[in-house]
Amino acid sequence: MIATYGRVLILGCGTCMTVCDAGGEREVSFLHSALRLAQVKSGDGTHTFSEYTLKRQCDPEYIDLVKDIVDDYDAIIFVGGPGATEYFDNPIALNIARQAAYRGKVLAAICIAPAVLANAGVLGGIRATSFWSERDRLQNAGAIYTGAPVERDGLIITASDPRAARQFGRAIAQTLTGRQ
DSSP states (O other): OOOOOOOEEEEOOSOHHHHHHHTHHHHHHHHHHHHHHHHHHHTOTTOOOOHHHHHHTTOTTHHHHHTTOGGGOSEEEEOOSGGGHHHHTOHHHHHHHHHHHHTTOEEEEETTTHHHHHHHTOOTTOEEOOOGGGHHHHHHTTOEEOOOSEEEETTEEEEOSGGGHHHHHHHHHHHHTTOO
């Protein structure tokens, strides 16, 4: 039996221009496709992930709106791109990551965004990957850095760059639906 999932929150960088120029929009598109594909394959129409979050992911005020509703989502995904650095030390973003990990949610990040998870303190002893520029940050936070395109360690999923976005999306969908 494949488990169902409800809502997925995708958080991108601060400005749409940065997301679009840096591949963030492409990453979100691939994630969206992989999650929809998992929904279709399961045949269960209860799967939803908010189109609203996909459209609003470029809005810098959006993160403040979602800070207290982690429980409403089955997965929290941080998307990279240069604007993702806005979340590296953002107390709201760090708290969202901590809450997701503490509450047993799927927590994922791609490109430079795994730095958010590192700064939130949720990668200690976890196999993780990221864009090469964040390797030291992940290691200093206690992660077991692998440099692989995608790593899944329990409910935490990380990916290296936009080229790994499809595989990243599949790993998230598989984790959400209980498949390996």
